[in-house]
Amino acid sequence: MRAPRLPDLERFPELHARWNRRTFIRSAAAGTALVALGGALYRLAGDDLTRQARAETRADGRRRLPPGQRVIRALRDMGGREGPGDARSFRLRVHGAVRTPFELDYAELLRLPQLEQAADVHCVTGWSVLGSVWKGVAVALLAEKAGVRAEARHVIFEAAHGYTTNVALAEATAPAAMVAYRMNGRPFPIQHGAPVRGLVPDLYFWKSAKWLTGIRFVVKDEPGYWEVRGYHNHADPWAEERYG
Amino acid sequence: MTAATPEPPTAVVGEGLKRRWRPWLRAIHRDVGYLAVGLTIIYAVSGLAINHLDDWDPNFTTYPRERAIAPIAADAPDDAAVEQARAALGLGPPRSTYRAGDELHLEYDDRKLVIYGDTGLVVEQGREARFFLRVANWLHYNRGKKAWTYIADAYAVLLLYLAVSGLFMIKGKKGLRWRGAALLALGAAVPIAYVVWSGGPAAEQRATREASERAAREAGERARPSPPPPATP
Numbered sequence: 001m002r003a004p005r006l007p008d009l010e011r012f013p014e015l016h017a018r019w020n021r022r023t024f025i026r027s028a029a030a031g032t033a034l035v036a037l038g039g040a041l042y043r044l045a046g047d048d049l050t051r052q053a054r055a056e057t058r059a060d061g062r063r064r065l066p067p068g069q070r071v072i073r074a075l076r077d078m079g080g081r082e083g084p085g086d087a088r089s090f091r092l093r094v095h096g097a098v099r100t101p102f103e104l105d106y107a108e109l110l111r112l113p114q115l116e117q118a119a120d121v122h123c124v125t126g127w128s129v130l131g132s133v134w135k136g137v138a139v140a141l142l143a144e145k146a147g148v149r150a151e152a153r154h155v156i157f158e159a160a161h162g163y164t165t166n167v168a169l170a171e172a173t174a175p176a177a178m179v180a181y182r183m184n185g186r187p188f189p190i191q192h193g194a195p196v197r198g199l200v201p202d203l204y205f206w207k208s209a210k211w212l213t214g215i216r217f218v219v220k221d222e223p224g225y226w227e228v229r230g231y232h233n234h235a236d237p238w239a240e241e242r243y244g
Numbered sequence: 245m246t247a248a249t250p251e252p253p254t255a256v257v258g259e260g261l262k263r264r265w266r267p268w269l270r271a272i273h274r275d276v277g278y279l280a281v282g283l284t285i286i287y288a289v290s291g292l293a294i295n296h297l298d299d300w301d302p303n304f305t306t307y308p309r310e311r312a313i314a315p316i317a318a319d320a321p322d323d324a325a326v327e328q329a330r331a332a333l334g335l336g337p338p339r340s341t342y343r344a345g346d347e348l349h350l351e352y353d354d355r356k357l358v359i360y361g362d363t364g365l366v367v368e369q370g371r372e373a374r375f376f377l378r379v380a381n382w383l384h385y386n387r388g389k390k391a392w393t394y395i396a397d398a399y400a401v402l403l404l405y406l407a408v409s410g411l412f413m414i415k416g417k418k419g420l421r422w423r424g425a426a427l428l429a430l431g432a433a434v435p436i437a438y439v440v441w442s443g444g445p446a447a448e449q450r451a452t453r454e455a456s457e458r459a460a461r462e463a464g465e466r467a468r469p470s471p472p473p474p475a476t477p
Contacts, residue, residue: 077300086356087349088342107344186367187347187358189306194369 049073053130064120066237069128075183076127077191083160083211085190092179092196096156096216099147106181106195112137115178119201121208122237134199136180140173142215154221157198157207158214165207165224166233167200169217176201179212204235204242266412273409276402283399290380303378304371311368316348316361326350329359333366 049071056064065071084090087106095101104112116135122128139155148169155172157165171177180199181187188194193210200207206226227233232241293302313332316325325348326341335350335357342349348359355370386392411420411428418424443450 079297079300086340086342086351087344087347088340088351106342110345110347185365186308187369189308189369190356191301191306 047071049130053128062238064130065128066122067240068126069122069237070126071130072127073129075121075129075192076123078123078125080163080210081161082190083193083213085194085211087195090195092212093158093214093216094142094146095214096218097149097152098143098217099149101146109137109179109181109196113141115141117176119176119199121199121201121205124204124206124231124235124242133184134178134180134201135182135185136178136196136199138173138175139177139179139198139215140175142179143169143173143217146217148217151219152217154218156214156216156218156222156224157209157212158216159193159198159209160211160213163209163211163225164222165198165209166222166227167203167207168234171203172200172215174200174202179215202236204232204237206231207235266415269409270413273406273413276405276409280399280402280406283395284403286380286383287399290377290384293377294381294384301371303374303381305374306369306371309368309370311366313359313364313366315364316359318346318361320361325361329357329366333357 047070050065050069053065053071054063058064090106090109092104092109093101094104114135115138116133118131118133120128120130121132143155153169155167155169157167157172159165167177177198177200179196181196183192188197188210193212196212198207198209198212198215221233223233227244230243232244234241290302296302311333313329316328320328322341322343325343326338329335329348329350330337335352338350338352340351342351346360346362348361350357350359352370354372355368357366357368359366382388383392386396411424413419414424415421420428442448
């Protein structure tokens with residue numbers, strides 16, 4: 001008569017001695033702790049940029065790095081439904097509460113007076129990219145060209161597939177806000193809004209709409225895609241206005 | 245001494261079956277498990293990949309690549325500029341071209357090149373299919389249809405067998421009576437608890453309806469004509 005088969009660990013005592021459950025759990029816990037510690041050390045050691053930025057102050061007296069932000073080297077792909085991405089089909093409609101609504105194609109945009117400046121951007125998810133050089137056309141210039149009516153108070157940045165985001169007129173036409181088509185001398189990759197995106201650097205980055213299609217001046221505020229989904233209507237990074 | 249009464253053959257068969265069904269179950273479970281490994285890896289890996297669509301593109305990697313060619317004269321005709329760039333880069337005819345300012349855009353199916361004529365800098369942005377994942381996701385989505393529908397159905401049946409047979413593979417305190425029952429209850433509790441906590445599909449439907457009603461209401465308010473100005477005295 002055949003002896004009943006024993007589980008592997010009981011048939012091989014040397015294996016049992018090495019790998020009983022307690023040893024396994026202990027090893028797993030130690031391994032996890034080691035990996036976590038290594039990850040934390042790696043992150044701390046590699047975060048010189050953040051430390052350095054925290055020590056800096058902007059010309060307006062605010063700290064260069066808003067609270068709760070960490071500096072990374074390049075824009076992170078945050079998803080979104082991409083627009084067509086090609087310069088040939090690009091059109092920018094400037095309309096709403098203006099005297100002379102108009103539409104620009106890509107070549108016409110490039111023919112307008114250009115603005116090139118370094119700017120920091122801050123994503124609501126906690127990363128910041130500092131000091132990139134952005135090139136484009138100031139929103140203030142487009143506003144002036146369109147003749148914004150005195151009663152307009154807000155700007156709605158319109159983008160592919162109906163995405164919108166709202167910015168107060170004063171902030172959208174601030175000197176740093178622009179319709180950008182180059183970053184660090186390169187065109188935007190499709191995932192970062194090619195060919196043209198908005199840039200409102202002093203607000204969280206979702207206010208800088210990718211795949212821009214229009215700029216609409218409005219009298220009454222119209223919360224945009226993320227704003228109606230629980231994100232803050234204003235989005236000041238220094239006040240940590242992340243969620244409404 | 246009395247002769248033992250022989251048991252009826254059916255009882256012997258029944259007893260044998262009672263004793264032997266578990267090894268059979270295990271043996272089939274093992275072989276079905278081997279059979280299912282390939283598809284399980286495909287479905288599990290691609291499931292992880294497409295579950296995080298918001299965070300990444302599970303099918304393609306995008307890449308930037310830079311090169312330099314001789315500058316292109318600003319007054320060169322468009323066709324000549326395209327030919328010069330193509331010759332310098334060894335490229336075939338593009339799907340479309342576009343020239344604006346100092347930029348020359350060449351569009352191909354899987355990549356786009358922007359050439360800055362004044363400096364000769366070429367910025368190429370393209371996308372390449374991810375190894376394995378592109379195919380795994382294609383299978384997972386059953387984009388090809390046809391025979392894959394039957395294969396996927398058969399695989400689902402095999403998985404059901406693995407799940408059910410797994411319950412009865414061993415007996416005793418590590419079987420379904422003790423540890424097995426506890427873990428089974430825990431596993432079943434996870435989706436139940438999630439549905440209870442989230443409100444399930446009904447809550448999602450309600451939220452969508454409320455959002456669209458709110459949007460319609462707001463659109464109506466925006467579209468409502470403003471009252472006529474008061475008559476001048």
